[in-house]
Amino acid sequence: MLALDGLDRHTPWNLVDRLPLDFATFHPQGLAFAAGLTFLSSVEIQAENRGVGHVFIVDKQGALQRDLIVGDGEMYHPGGIDFDGSLVWVSVAQYRPGGQSMIMTIDPETAEIRERFRVDDHVSWVVCDLANALVHGASWGSREFYTWTIDGALISRWKNPSGFIDYQDCRFVGESVIVASGIAVLPAASGTCELGGLALIDTAKRAIVHEFPMSLYSAAGHTVTRNPFSVSVDAGSVTMWVAPDDGGEGNGTEILTYRTTIL
Template identity: 45%
Template structure:
């Protein structure tokens, strides 16, 4: 004969299910959350705050990439790999005579890449990212576990997909989609939120990992357009970039421009620029060193900057250039 469960047994079973469900949810959340929150190592922020226009950057290493890199965008260094984002243009965008709705140009056509290399720059894997008109990867960030990659339409006021790529397994996860072109992203290690910058870095937005927008603000700085940003402990981001400015035309020409390269340290809480500086270093093809991929580390009062300003079809092709500087002198 079957016996009916007692009230105590039923309550015990219900409690077990509730605890198990909560634990499962916690495990699922932890699997998607970044590691390394609340780092107290502020050496990079401290050292960059000592950089001036007279700081001497010395080229110490050049790594030539021996595979097609197309138009490079962002760089990140994992424990075992170098990650480089790039866009392959199959059909260029074309400006409309007048805007059509929110768009000022055609979508064009292309393919987004996240190249995975060993520490010597040898290609190990080419991860293709994007959907439909969203084929333009931007600046990327590494949170200690994942590489975060925005892939946007190649036009302002459009849309983008935020991807999370596990730096060890190289598994790709489509995190969420957002309105507007976001050409760079940073993972805030303290909050676990993502911060992105729009076309020309004129605005920033903050989201949780589910894609809910938590804040949006205008960029108060106009020195350069940020191309590639990285999180800096604590609660800051360091961005490299470039802008094209007019200059006096040379004889016989109608106009002339030059590239102003630089970097900026930004407070993720106040949204203010703490320090921004021009960086007058140039690539083989004559581009500002901070034109596209940009990363920086600090050891003591020693800064190391890694950049890859040239496209695959320019000059000697893409090279990862390493510059070193000493601060506090």
């Protein structure tokens, strides 16, 4: 966490890899790595109030290995996802604020999908603290945070004290801390602009302990923290993976890898 505390708006990020995905990716939402594979959640909009939720399983060369269909009826919008060291956690919601959601897991070895519990709100992302058997998530736009047991019993619900950005995809990094990426779409003289950034959420303190903007943009002009995100901290560096562009824009969906040195 100390390494992430040291990041700010002046941190220089270097693009070290660009992996194009040459299959229909639709509107990607979440990114996780497990069992040597990449898991990418995405929503395919077919009509008003109708769509398909996907979790794509991709190999290291960017080739599609499996297309897992997730959801139930109007719950077809998968959100941010996370790997807890054993399972990939996925939230799938109705595509509206306040809509119902189902929380699911995927076994990365077998691709088995299991429903865990349901929530009477739109859950936009979900992470698991496996050591303490807790699941954390947030509402539409991450305006409220939730904590449940593994079986879905509600433990806590609290309002997001920050209005900086809406968190879209998150990683649980231990000791009650979540790293979140996100976006705010703001009015501008020429229409709108996208503000991206990262944040550290301390679920034990119910606080945003660090938050800063980022000025990195994709081929389609999106902030790189628009949707799918993952991060790792190694000795001397922080690596960030993002996939901000939809399949039908820019160069299509690419998984971009950025790295910065920790001083």
